[in-house]
Amino acid sequence: MTSKRKDIILSIAILVFALAFIICIPYQTVEDPILGARGYDILNGAFFPKISGALLLLSGVLLVVLAAMAKSKDDTERKPLFEKNEVSRLFFILALGFGYVKLVHLTNYPIATALLLGVMMVLTRARNWLVIIVYSVAAGLTIYYVFSRVFYIPLH
């Protein structure tokens, strides 16, 4: 994908987000009637969000204008933004993270951590099963010991 197309996609995403944010402002901020009565409307909780929303909108517009003005480069830059299976793998990694959190609640910290470490080692191309098992268990127990016994963080 050319940097021009990438910038246009980014600017569209930012413009959509900026509009959603601006629409939310009246519903997600509280006006202070006392400040209003004293002529300090500017100090209300909505003032900064309005400026930020406007700045976000301006950034999106600037990016789309600059991207539209830029010349397309040759085909050497035409790599896809996401490679084949990249998005599904990305979500798999995130799902692993959320699954791990769930597993900590269902089992206990050392078991869940050893499992996560094992799966991640396989994903990052560790091939020796003995090394995977020994490292996962040892690292899981060490992290558990350091955080729960040394720093008294309740890992559950």
Add this chain to the structure above:
Amino acid sequence: MVDYGVMAEGLFYIFNIKSLLSLTGGVLTGILIGSIPGLTTTMGMAIFVPLTFFMPPLIGIPFLIGIYKGGIFGGSIPAILISTPGTGAAAATVADGYALTQKGKARSAIQMSIFASCLADFSSDILVLFFAYQVTKLALVFGAPEIFAIIVFSLLVISTSSADNLPKGLISLTLGLVCSMVGVDTGGRWRFTFDIPDLSAGLSYISVLIGLFAFSVVIDETLKSIKEKIVVQAKLDPNDKITWKDIKHCMPAIARSTIMGSFIGIVPGIGQPVAAFLGFAQAKRFSKTPELVGKGSLEGVAGAEAGNNAVNGPSLLPLFAFGIPGDVISSVLLGAFLAQGLRPGPRLFIDHGKIMYAILIGMIFANLILFALANLSSKYIAKIITIPKHFIIPTVFVLTIVGSFAVNNSWFDVGVMFLFGLIGYLMNKFDVPMAPLVIAFILTHTMETNLIRSIIIFKGDLAGFLGRPVALGFILVSAAIFLFSLLKPIVNRSRKGKQNKA
């Protein structure tokens, strides 16, 4: 005037076995993290910040400072050995460092990198030790309008200097502003909480940091590992080493880069990579053999490494004086300072003089420790980069989760960390810099509070800024920077068009 009595007490505070061991551990951890391509110093510090919350200040903060110093140096190791900078700051070292490795002089390059890094860092830290108090004292005379204007200036400098084009820097900056508005506004009213109780305290700063700088790297490195096995091979000749003649030859380049890097460090937002490239450029410009610089010259390594390391100490001055982190590493340190009850700002040296001087002296000790450790181990240092990623990435994955959970014992914060990891990954994909987001996230509350105070001082009239010359100066310079960055691509394009026609 610097209170030498307090400084001496600071020396006694830091000169104890626990603090020195903590510094040593930090330096070793930093070298390890910095030397692994893909892992950054910021990431390493972000992971270990939550650990320091449970340590006394003079053990926790020296540990982070050790990581900082070790990490910035460590980044030069893979830059020299395998042409892959471990950190952005080491990018300028690649040309000469790797060329020297190919000539079989990798150890000379590493030793020159150690010498230049430590000497430049040591000199700039001495500067900070004697000037930090004066700078913070100067900050005492600044009121709310001046602080507001300095923050606006810092944010604009950071967002315009960290991206190739202005809109991307602004997008990152504004996302930081938006994210920091979640929680409670300056008047104590809920804002953007969407009736979710966990959002009422705002987004956890540490979770945002760990997500952006550490978890995004975990995602990226895991995806790369799934795609292809990364094989790292480094060559190192044990008989090769630098001589006094080499050091003497490189001293002018080191001195120039140190002075330049120290000034660059004071200005928020510019940071190590710029100083490293400028250091490299001046080494080439003033060299007696400029044709060799960039093709395997020790002068090039010395210039680049001295430049990026001289930034380290002075980059903390805006943090100490105004509470404004000049770069992302300072913003990570800010979290550690706040957690230890050390609120950076004009009163920092007045309220916590002994601890602050102890930390500053600790920074100097860290350089000495780094110099000793790196020199002793320079023969074996190359082996660091041969640690397989299948040990490192899974461990970092677990540490990011524990680190973000540990701050508030909240699994919600872990979810926030995952979300910002994804955001960080996407920002890298779209070439959007992360530094403006993080620094805006940290500074928005202070900026909003000071704007409100200013408006109250000016009785609702924004024209009041006209009567405050320092604030007005910063606002005008900010406006000029904004306009310059906006017009730069248009001017460049029209210049190119004219050149093409000619």
